[in-house]
Amino acid sequence: MPEPRACPDCLRRAWLLALLGPYIEKIASSAPGSRSPELLRLSNEDLVECAAPKVAGHLLGRVAAMSERHLAHELTAGQCWACCRHGDLYPAALRDAADAPWALIGRGDPARLVGIEPDGVVTVVGARRASSYGREVARELGRELAAAGFVVVSGLAFGIDACAHRGALDAGVTIAVLGCGADTAYPGAHRSLWRQICERGVVISEFPPGATPWRWTFPARNRIMAALAGMTVVVEAAERSGSLITADLAADLGRDLGAVPGPVNSRSSAGPNHLLAGGACLVRGAQDVIDAMLGPGAPAIERPGPTLDPELGLILDLVEAGEGTCDAIAARLDLSGAEASAGLARLEALGYVSCSLVGVYSRTMLSVPAGI
């Protein structure tokens, strides 16, 4: 197995980026439309000159003064490892990008990065403020793609990202790409998810341990997510959102683009619907992704659920149509509260519906067997 090893110059670049965090934040926010990845193409000297001309010499000097031992010590202190663009472990896919990170700093078992090729990786991104539909689809996509042997990449954010990670953790390997140091769980509410990914997947970042996130670091990490995967799937996103930036970056690299359709009147599905109109691959489930990645000869995912009573079928149809409360189902089917309640619990036990924290039901991706 290739050792996780990075040359000191590449590592110093990571620390330089962390030092430049507030400076780049200033110029990135003062010039709307200027994307941080473009800045990151620049060499160290040009980047510093562009972002922090007044303290350029000072910053470069500080970084140059970091000894190899100091850098190694910093990595160990954050329980991290690193690999750089000159090493074997560095994912080949990233080299396609002109603005590829010089070094990746990661946490978790580095062996999981070995031999990662774009056609074995799928990036799932989407809105932080996702609907229960979007969350359910993301979780199911994550689970089934991981079960089919794909590595699922996402960004540990609220909403779609977290659901994709959780689904993938159930069945296989997932990679979280962070906009802060890999040793930091951001957002903090996802600390336990971050820990699970560290144990059963990999967390990577181009920033050194302890680096704080800035607004510009998120588009920056999006470019890594887009470059890693052969296909980027957008589940739910508003127009003009970070997820669409990731989609643009993926398209620029010549990667496939997938989008999960949503209601045309929903703001949170405007993004994927827009991508679909522009020719993105229609993703109705993991099977569509697998077909697009491996060609139509790929074995189909068969997940027919257990057989259903006709009455349960009626309830399931209503949940599918968006009636989430037991009360609405009882009223629509003229059932007693007890009957509707028992029906929903049976459907949940069969795996056809899931229930949110506030007691609202939504449909899972499990398909009903034919003939019912």
Add this chain to the structure above:
Amino acid sequence: MVAVLATAQTFTLDGISARPVRVEVDVHRGLPSFAIVGLPDTAVREARERVRAALANCGFEFPLRRIVANLAPASLRKAGPGMDLAIAAALLIASDQLDWPRASKLALVGELALDGSVRALPGVLAIAEAARVSGAEAIVVPVGNGAEAALVDGLDVVPLESLGQLASLASGEWAPSRPEPLPLALGPGDGSPDLEDLRGQRHLRYALEVAAAGGHSLLMIGPPGAGKSMAARRLPSILPPLTHGEALETARIASACGRLGSAPAGRPYRAPHHTISPAGLVGGGNPPGPGEATLAHRGVLFLDELCEFRRDTLEALRAPLETGTAAIARAGSWRELPCRFMLVAAANPCPCGRGDSDAECTCTPLAVQRYQGRLSGALADRIDILASIRQPSAEEIGGEPGEPSAVARERVAAARERQHRRLGAGRCNAEMTPAEARRCALSDEAAALLAELYSRRRLSGRAHDRVLKLARTIADLAGDEAVSEGQMAQALQLRRRDYA
């Protein structure tokens, strides 16, 4: 004239029970003065002025001597104006204005007005019970409290209108008849809120019935205006009527809080505002007094906008929910107040109230997570049933009235009857111990369904037992010995979700 000593028996209210106080009055030659000793609070100390004026205005004479009234035991803090009457009576006996040998076998309570009339007091029911325990033959009470005191058997009750009547009472000229005891309302009265006002909302109705049948706590989540508070207000109307003993308990609490006349008939219903303090909810102060939880004893405590309550307030409710008593410790005093109530709570699905599955909801994910996080506290852990409420449709609102409370109440009473036979009188399924819950008979299909959802939802051990209790209640409602698969499914659906 030599010093003359007289005593009288009275009581002071301590939380919701009464403690005996012996009033000793000593009239001595010396500079005229009137002192009250024995840890009196301000209201007791001011009895001096009331007693002085009342005596003068009823044709008695206030002795111009050195008077000391001692309230024994001196270590007990005395509160309230209820000792006025006993001080006045002992003073009259000590100053030879009243010859009343029977006074030593009586208890006297009452607040004096300046004209000598006797004013009603809170807590007379508890005082009368304490008087009977202390062995008094009769209790002299303000006329306004006569009916309340007459609830206590084995004790003669003398309703006194004015201090002036003491003379005729002492001489035996006036022997009033025992007042009629206060009628105790065991069930909801006519015109109290009825469940038929709840139109549509079949699942909510069903959840209310299961909650009532097993004494399970209930959380309703739904948009504002969907009928959560309205449903909670109607829950007492489907609970079984109080027994006589329970009605006495609730009357004693209401009396001690001075709300005996204004409390609704039947089971208590309390809905404190979410700005309430921990002391207001479970009781507190110094000396400790009862809070909303105690006022809701044997009834319903409704916490609307559960997520808006202060966390420490809700935390304070934990132990009372487990033990059925609120233990309050303050400097120098410790008290245990009863509070066995049904907890009903309501919350919105997110800060804006629409629910995060609604496209109109503008709450940020962090705000929703933080809001719902408040539902995951230790209190929510003790809530059994989750009912998700939706806005009823126009047809439902304009439709037929629902089933009246009386019909549901009969089913609930029958289910409770089965629980009493199985668990012992007065106990309901929600109070089952884990061992009792695991003894519940399940059909094979029910056990299989429980096992399936247990692993799918990653239930905790506590949740497992709670589901068993709920299933048992649903089977009790149906009159079945073993829990069927359908009943287990209903229990699993009703069971509150565990928040990760």
